Amino acid sequence: MPKRSSPAKKAAKPAKAAKPAPKSKPAASSSENFDLLEIREIVGLMAENDLSYFHLEHHNAKLEIRRGSDMEAARDLLKNLPVSAPAPAAVLAPAAAPVAVAASAPAPAAAAESVPSGPAGPTINSPMVGTFYRSAAPGEKSFANIGDSVDENTTVCIIEAMKVMNEIKAEARGTITRILAEDGKPVQYGQPLFELKA
Numbered sequence: 546m547p548k549r550s551s552p553a554k555k556a557a558k559p560a561k562a563a564k565p566a567p568k569s570k571p572a573a574s575s576s577e578n579f580d581l582l583e584i585r586e587i588v589g590l591m592a593e594n595d596l597s598y599f600h601l602e603h604h605n606a607k608l609e610i611r612r613g614s615d616m617e618a619a620r621d622l623l624k625n626l627p628v629s630a631p632a633p634a635a636v637l638a639p640a641a642a643p644v645a646v647a648a649s650a651p652a653p654a655a656a657a658e659s660v661p662s663g664p665a666g667p668t669i670n671s672p673m674v675g676t677f678y679r680s681a682a683p684g685e686k687s688f689a690n691i692g693d694s695v696d697e698n699t700t701v702c703i704i705e706a707m708k709v710m711n712e713i714k715a716e717a718r719g720t721i722t723r724i725l726a727e728d729g730k731p732v733q734y735g736q737p738l739f740e741l742k743a
Contacts, residue, residue, distance in 0.1 A: 573695075579608050596709045597709075611708050620672065620716075666722060668737035669695075669715050675706035677726040677738065689739065693721050701739060704732065 591599055591612055599610040671677070679687040679702055689701040695715035704715050719741030726738045 579606060584608070603730060613707060628731060665740065667717060667719060667743055668725070668740045669701055669717060669739040669741065671704060671732045671736045672713065673704055673706050673711065673736055674734050675704040675711070677728065677730060677731060677732045678703040678705065679728045689721055691724065692722055694718060695721060695741070704721070713738070
């Protein structure tokens, strides 16, 4: 008479290790290097879905891709800069003077008195090169106006860089006393955009 084994005894027996399936072609995601075609596909998906950062760690490989400007690195850099940058202010003053003189050409003495030499108080500076916009769209309400109180988390403007709209935060507390950049015009890195009264 043949012996029957009980189901409990079968469960107690160690299971045989499954043989791995034969590899016909090693996949790039399981190897230590990434295939250029896979990286291009990831970059395409990032552009398609408007992503600016991608990070993947798999086995011993690490892939990190950034698109556009690195805002965190720019913020860290701005925290280490002095509150008012004297060099960009000197560049801005000559550009502002002809506009004020052209507006009041009959009274050149009055124009010279009304144009200050540069920012008198702390400023909110541009963290990047791009086009300065005071509002989200033409005709809409400005993010910040003269007399508005702002704090570290208040959005004061948008700077368009490489077809990406970047909201700029005040990163300081105070009241806006002057707007130093013109709406729709290019701005440089570190250029004062707003003057504050602390």
